[in-house]
Amino acid sequence: VRDAFARTVYEIARDDPRVFVVVADISPASAMAPFVRDYPDRFLNAGLAEQAMIGLCAGLAMRGCTAFAYTIATFAIYRPFEQVRDDLCYQNLPVTIVGIGGGTAYSLLGGTHHAQEDVAVMRALPNMAVVAPCDPLEAAAATLACARHRGPAYLRLGKAGEPALTREAPAPFEFGRLRRIRDGRDVCIVSYGPIVKMAFDVAERIEAADGRSVAVVSAHTLKPLDRDGLARILREFETVVVLEDHSERGGLAADAEQIAWQSRAGCALHTFSLRDEFIHVYGSQQDLWRAHGLSVDRICAALGSRAASVR
Amino acid sequence: MRRRILDISQTVPALHIAPAFSCLEIVDAVYHGLMRRDGPDPDSFILSKGHGAMAQYAVLEELGVMSREDLDSCGKDGGHVGMHPDIGLPGIEASTGSLGHGLPLAVGMALADRTLGATDRMVYCVMSDGELEEGSVWEAMMLAPTLRLDRLIVIVDLNDYQSLGKISEIHPNFYPVAPKVEAFGWEAREVDGHDPGALHAAVATRRGGRPLMVIARTVKGKGVSYMENAPIWHYRSPSPDEYRRALQELEAVS
Numbered sequence: 046v047r048d049a050f051a052r053t054v055y056e057i058a059r060d061d062p063r064v065f066v067v068v069a070d071i072s073p074a075s076a077m078a079p080f081v082r083d084y085p086d087r088f089l090n091a092g093l094a095e096q097a098m099i100g101l102c103a104g105l106a107m108r109g110c111t112a113f114a115y116t117i118a119t120f121a122i123y124r125p126f127e128q129v130r131d132d133l134c135y136q137n138l139p140v141t142i143v144g145i146g147g148g149t150a151y152s153l154l155g156g157t158h159h160a161q162e163d164v165a166v167m168r169a170l171p172n173m174a175v176v177a178p179c180d181p182l183e184a185a186a187a188t189l190a191c192a193r194h195r196g197p198a199y200l201r202l203g204k205a206g207e208p209a210l211t212r213e214a215p216a217p218f219e220f221g222r223l224r225r226i227r228d229g230r231d232v233c234i235v236s237y238g239p240i241v242k243m244a245f246d247v248a249e250r251i252e253a254a255d256g257r258s259v260a261v262v263s264a265h266t267l268k269p270l271d272r273d274g275l276a277r278i279l280r281e282f283e284t285v286v287v288l289e290d291h292s293e294r295g296g297l298a299a300d301a302e303q304i305a306w307q308s309r310a311g312c313a314l315h316t317f318s319l320r321d322e323f324i325h326v327y328g329s330q331q332d333l334w335r336a337h338g339l340s341v342d343r344i345c346a347a348l349g350s351r352a353a354s355v356r
Numbered sequence: 357m358r359r360r361i362l363d364i365s366q367t368v369p370a371l372h373i374a375p376a377f378s379c380l381e382i383v384d385a386v387y388h389g390l391m392r393r394d395g396p397d398p399d400s401f402i403l404s405k406g407h408g409a410m411a412q413y414a415v416l417e418e419l420g421v422m423s424r425e426d427l428d429s430c431g432k433d434g435g436h437v438g439m440h441p442d443i444g445l446p447g448i449e450a451s452t453g454s455l456g457h458g459l460p461l462a463v464g465m466a467l468a469d470r471t472l473g474a475t476d477r478m479v480y481c482v483m484s485d486g487e488l489e490e491g492s493v494w495e496a497m498m499l500a501p502t503l504r505l506d507r508l509i510v511i512v513d514l515n516d517y518q519s520l521g522k523i524s525e526i527h528p529n530f531y532p533v534a535p536k537v538e539a540f541g542w543e544a545r546e547v548d549g550h551d552p553g554a555l556h557a558a559v560a561t562r563r564g565g566r567p568l569m570v571i572a573r574t575v576k577g578k579g580v581s582y583m584e585n586a587p588i589w590h591y592r593s594p595s596p597d598e599y600r601r602a603l604q605e606l607e608a609v610s
Contacts, residue, residue: 063472086471089503097460097495104464107449108472112464127454128492132461136443136451 046202046239047145049181051076053188054113058084064192065105067091069098069116071145073205096125102140103132111139111192117151118144118160118201122167133197134170140198141191147177147201148238148290149319152330156323160201165295167199168268175267176220177201179241180210183265186218194220203239210241211263221266223274229260232348233278236288237264237297240334244288247344254345254352264297272304279310286315286344290334293318315347357384357414358579358606360427364410365593368431372439374577374589376410378549379482379513382572383411385555386480386511387419397477400465402450404458405484405513406440407590412448413437421447456490458483459510463496466505466567481510486518488533494540500567501541508567509559513549515576519590537569549574580605 051073058064058080065087066080072090081088091098095116102112114121121144122129133140144160151158167175174194178187184202191198211218214226223235227248234244241263248259262278264270279285279301287298298316305314319337326336334340346353358377365371383403391399403412413430416422422437426446429435437445440453452458462481469477487493500508514533516523523530534544543563547554549572558570576590577583580602594602 063468065468065471089467091495091499094495094498096456096492097463097499100457100460100492100496101464101467101499104461104466105468106464107461108465108468110468110472125492128457128460131451131454132457 046178046181046184046207047073047205048076049184050143050188050200050202051080053185055080057189057192058087061111063110065089065102065110065112067098067102067112067114069093069095069120071116071120095120096128099125099128099140099142100132103128103136103138106138106140107136113141113143115143115145117158118147118163119158122160122163122199129197130170134172137172137196139195141194141200142198143200143202145202146204148203148240149324149330149333150204150239152333153327155327156325159324161319161324162292162294163199163201164267164291168295172196173268174198175201176265177237177267178265179226179236179238179263180207182209182211183218183263187265190218190220201238207239208242210245218265221269221271223271223278224263224265225260226263227259227261229258231257231259231282232284232286233260233262233282234286234288235262235264235275235278235297235301237267238290240288240290240339243334243339243341246341250341250345250352251348251350255350267297270300275301275304276308276310279305279308279312279314282312284313284315284348286317286348288317288339288344290339291318292321294321315344317344357411357418359603360414360417361410362594362599362602362606364427364430366596366599368439369593370439370591371410371593372407372591373410373593374583374586375405375408375484377578377580377583378515378574378576379405379408379484380411380414380578381550381552382482382511382513382555382574383408383415385552386482387415389552389556390559391480392478397474399478399480400449400462402452402458402462402479402481403441404452404462404481405455405487406452408482408484408513409439409441412441416447455484455487456492459493459496462508462510463500463503463505466500466508467503469507470503470505475507478507478509481508483510483512485512485514485516485533486523488512489518489527489530497537497540497542505567506565509570510567511555511570511572513574514571515574517576517585517587517590519587521587533571542566543568544571545569546571546573548572550578579609
């Protein structure tokens with residue numbers, strides 16, 4: 046997804062001379078190379094200075110520019126949190142914070158590199174939009190949407206090498222709207238970010254084993270959240286699953302439970318989130334997820350599928 | 357203008373009166389004689405030490421940018437003017453109040469100007485010496501000369517006081533500031549911060565080619581003897597009796 050971001054931001058900068066990319070010593074080097082080559086004055090490495098990176102981007106925006114501040118998600122939002130809050134959100138400036146490695150993408154690098162509560166923290170800030178695309182195609186659309194958004198945005202990206210999931214999606218990407226990316230009638234899995242791949246795996250397993258048809262919905266825009274769309278899903282499906290690479294506190298699962306209660310939904314609602322604890326196990330991202338109860342098997346088991354190998 | 361600030365202090369608690377008196381001549385000198393305030397690309401002013409807002413408000417009122425009603429509404433129910441600058445108020449370009457934010461903003465503005473070709477546009481940023489303790493300041497300090505932002509002028513209101521006491525006692529190695537700033541690639545000047553002529557001259561005679569930091573020595577609470585260098589006045593507003601004594605001193609001078 047980071048290459049999709051780099052390609053898209055190049056295209057945006059080609060059409061608009063007021064677009065800047067500021068990084069804090071982390072950059073998708075090869076994918077960013079054309080931008081650096083063609084627009085050297087509008088690419089800046091602030092160095093290991095995340096507070097200055099965010100403040101500087103706010104200053105650019107105060108002059109009518111559109112700025113992207115790019116680094117590893119934890120460093121992009123936690124280190125300069127007050128700059129994010131006061132400079133970007135309080136002043137409502139069009140700066141997109143691009144957090145690479147959102148969720149647990151840096152599975153081997155430990156808790157300092159896990160942005161497992163970033164959606165909750167960013168959504169608590171007034172004016173801040175939060176967008177988490179599931180694949181490179183959505184990442185490109187999300188980058189464009191953030192550039193057009195007239196306020197601050199947090200673009201939560203995975204890493205590199207994510208498969209394309211939405212090439213044949215039945216619905217287009219639309220900022221602020223849930224997106225049906227796989228049709229189905231019996232079960233609906235609502236998810237966001239690269240973990241959506243797991244939702245596809247669950248859907249295929251369940252359809253093969255049980256004959257139930259499974260829809261997958263990308264909740265790429267977490268703020269403003271499409272609450273009406275979520276209420277509709279909770280009303281229309283007998284079984285709804287929320288799956289997220291994020292803490293159970295303040296994520297999409299909590300929203301779904303609240304909306305289900307408010308809309309008196311009668312569906313069965315299963316939520317799969319990271320536990321509210323730091324992660325001290327290492328391994329692949331799938332290994333980390335499994336340690337927190339997020340796996341195809343666990344979800345199939347919760348849905349009573351014959352495909353489950355654990356019960 | 358000290359009189360106006362003193363009057364407002366009688367209706368607003370916690371006016372941060374001494375920090376405003378400390379930087380009043382600095383803010384006034386920027387608006388009168390340094391800043392180009394007309395044309396399509398006017399110069400910018402950021403009060404990074406946002407708790408000195410009353411100084412900026414008083415100057416903006418005198419210039420007719422803020423109205424008398426604006427300042428009269430300060431701190432009142434339904435009023436839109438508070439203790440710290442808020443973007444969108446007349447003449448206010450940035451919301452400050454938390455220290456260490458203004459300089460990175462100013463660096464971004466100056467970078468945009470340089471990159472987009474508004475080459476004669478200046479950015480002025482007024483900071484406090486206590487504010488220099490914030491790490492974000494040194495991040496931006498490192499960046500500004502790297503980016504060759506020679507139209508960025510920072511004036512430090514250097515009064516050796518922070519909220520709880522003397523900076524030179526809290527951080528004995530904090531001073532001198534000028535060599536530290538110069539080591540980061542800035543041009544530094546030291547002047548009397550209550551002398552508008554000296555402030556103007558420091559900017560006018562700069563060598564250029566790099567950002568300038570004017571280290572302006574000031575007295576916190578300047579103009580009212582019992583407020584000068586007394587930490588309690590960082591924050592509080594005077595009682596009616598204290599107000600009368602302050603008024604007598606200010607009238608004696610004028």
